[in-house]
Amino acid sequence: MQSAPDHIAALSSLTDVKGLIRDDDKASYLTEWRKRWLGESPLLLAPGTTQEVARIVSYCHQHDIGITPQGGNTGLVGGQMPHGEILISLKRLRQIREVSPLNNAMTVEAGVTLAEAQGVAKEADRLFPLSIGAEGTCQIGGVISTNAGGVNVIRYGNTRDLVLGLEAVMPNGEIWHGLKALRKDNTGYDLKHLLIGAEGTLGIVTAATLKLFPQPREMATAFAALPTAQAAVDLMALMQDRTGGLATSFELMSQQLINLVSTQFANLKSPLNSRAPWYALMEFSAGTPGGLRGIIEDGLSAAFERGLLLDATIAENETQAEQLWQLRHNAAPAMASDPASAVKCDISVPIHHIPTFLQRADEVVKAHTEHGRIIAFGHMGDGNIHYDVLGPEGADQSTFEAGRPALQRAIHDVVASLDGSISAEHGIGVLKRDELKMRKSPTEMAMMQAIKQALDPKGIMNPGKLL
Ligand SMILES: Cc1cc2nc3c(=O)[nH]c(=O)nc-3n(C[C@H](O)[C@H](O)[C@H](O)COP(=O)(O)OP(=O)(O)OC[C@H]3O[C@@H](n4cnc5c(N)ncnc54)[C@H](O)[C@@H]3O)c2cc1C
The missing domain is CATH 3.30.43.10 (Uridine Diphospho-n-acetylenolpyruvylglucosamine Reductase, domain 2)
Structure with missing residues (x-):
């Protein structure tokens, strides 16, 4: 020995x-x-x-x-x-193995950052559409292993929808050469989907073949103040109807989030004079240049007439669009800079249930904590809300801290009652491992355990995570 x-x-x-x-x-x-x-x-x-x-x-x-x-x-x-x-x-696996504009695919190694992968696609006049706040640092192997979502999911899907093939080292040390660049391959179980979102528990992703798309030729970014969460849901439906589904992002932000970001980052402010309970950051893209801005203006006017928005602006150029996005991208850093204790829920429900979720969750929070600060925002276009509750400002956090697990569970009960998910995009890791067992059915847990046992019978891959 x-x-x-x-x-x-x-x-x-x-x-x-x-x-x-x-x-x-x-x-x-x-x-x-x-x-x-x-x-x-x-x-x-x-x-x-x-x-x-x-x-x-x-x-x-x-x-x-x-x-x-x-x-x-x-x-x-x-x-x-x-x-x-x-x-x-995996940081040293950094090769770009192949870029094929004709096959709309590229093969990159696991340690390439997401921003670098986007850049490689752009150089080939193609788009790799996955985009998240951490894209300068997170790596392709990490986004695949967490099935990252982000801001372009309505149009292009999650990471799972963007992977054509994988190379991975399996738990016994064998290399699985699965770097197919095919859009059709019906030859039995699609094994790549076992590793995507497995959080490193079924093997190590070393390279991936990723889908590319044509570069959009026109983009429009709009920011709107909204009277209610229901108005946000209706506005998204209206804008998708008017544009024939050209939305790439539809992000919802509460006034409380905008206040928090503006407090933490003095240069970031809402561009609108009107204050409203909710704001939507929308982005649209089209393959041919010229007409998009007009369609968006017409759509926003129609929404205004129907009382779905109080005020709105369309970015005049890329710099203005980037300033709007900074409000959204700095949500997580602003939350992290607040010294108070926090309950963080990364949930999804069917889109039409979002207003009900927000209303019921707010009631639950009020019943659990007197001065908790609700900060809700997220990728509303995917039914994904980051529903966070910060402890009372400046006060002793101990009472809030003691009630944290019960509050989180009660919010997740609301999610379950609406047939939602307690982890829309961040995964399970160690944070939600105990709750996973409560929320998945015994049949689902048994199927997941059976897959783990078959691929990693010795349990050496990322033990203590996910399952
Ligand atoms: C500011 C900020 C914004 C974010 N926004 C989003 C968002 O919008 N959407 C979203 O989905 N997530 C978001 N995240 C979460 C995070 O960025 C993603 O989960 C990301 O995909 C993790 O990638 P990573 O390379 O950092 O992986 P890590 O954090 O290093 O690892 C994550 C998990 O994957 C496993 N893993 C990593 N690499 C491999 C590999 N090569 N093979 C097998 N397993 C591996 C690890 O063991 C771990 O379980 C955000 C995070 C931050 C900090």
């Missing part, structure tokens, strides 16, 4: 010197960005090739050593933090 130091020496010899993360660099890998989770690990490796990843995983499989894969460390549910496992960072 080998001792732990023997294993560390043997594993270290399976990568080159650049693949050994030095002691003075370890903290950034072992600290979640909000410092909500601190990890611990006997060894942090950053292998440089898929073959090196395979050799390391094979050794771990042989010796029952747990592994936590890590991408950009931007995950929000703690899945990327090791708790005694070795950490494998």
Whole structure:
């Protein structure tokens, strides 16, 4: 039987010197960005090739050593933090293997950041449409493993809809060469979907073939003040009807969120004079230039006449559009900068149930906490609301803190009553692991356990996460 130091020496010899993360660099890998989770690990490796990843995983499989894969460390549910496992960072797998504009596909390795992947597509006059606030840091392997959503889902789908093929190192160390670039392949179970959204529990993604789209030739970004959440739902339906489904984003933000962002970032303000309970940030894109702005103006006028909006503006240029997006992109950093304790719910319900969800959840919050601050925002076009409750401003957080689990559960009960999901896009990780068992049926849990057991019978891949 080998001792732990023997294993560390043997594993270290399976990568080159650049693949050994030095002691003075370890903290950034072992600290979640909000410092909500601190990890611990006997060894942090950053292998440089898929073959090196395979050799390391094979050794771990042989010796029952747990592994936590890590991408950009931007995950929000703690899945990327090791708790005694070795950490494998994919940051050195950075090759762009192929870009095929004719097949509208590109193959990139797992450590390429999302922003870099978008840039590679743009250079080929194509669009890789996945876009999230963390895109400068999160990596392709991470977005695939969390099935990231983001701001363009209404038009292009989640990450799951954007992956054609995968290469992955399976828990026994074998490499699965699944980098197909096909849009049709009905040859039995579609195995890539097991790894997408698996949060590193079924294998390590090392490369992916991703779908590309034509670059839009005209974009229009609008910001509107709305009287009610129901008006937001109706406005989205109206604008989609008027444009024939040209919306790429439809983000909902409450006045409380705008206030919080403006307090934390003094240069970010609503461009409208009117104050309203809700705001919508909408983006539309068209393949041919010329007519989009006019269609959006007509749609917003019709919405105004129907009482669906109080005021609205359309960005005149890219700089103005970017300023509008900064309000939305800084929601998570603004929340993180507030010192109060928080309940954070990343939920989805069918779009037409959003007003009911917001009303019932607000009632639940009022029943649980006297001065909790409700901050609701999110990708409304996908039925996805980030419903957060911050503890009372400046006051002692202990009472709020003690009631946090009960409050979260009560909000999730509202979600369940509307047939929704308690994790729309951030995943389960360690944060929602206990609740998953309560919310999934025994049949669903048994199916997920059976898949885990079949692919990773020794349970070495990201133990303690998801299941
Ligand atoms: C400001 C901000 C905004 C965000 N906005 C959104 C949003 O709009 N939509 C959204 O969906 N998410 C969002 N997120 C969450 C986060 O960015 C995503 O979950 C992202 O996909 C994680 O990618 P990552 O490379 O940082 O992965 P990590 O955080 O490193 O890892 C996440 C999970 O994937 C696993 N993993 C990572 N790489 C691999 C791999 N190569 N193979 C197997 N498993 C792997 C890890 O073990 C972990 O379980 C946001 C986060 C921040 C900080």
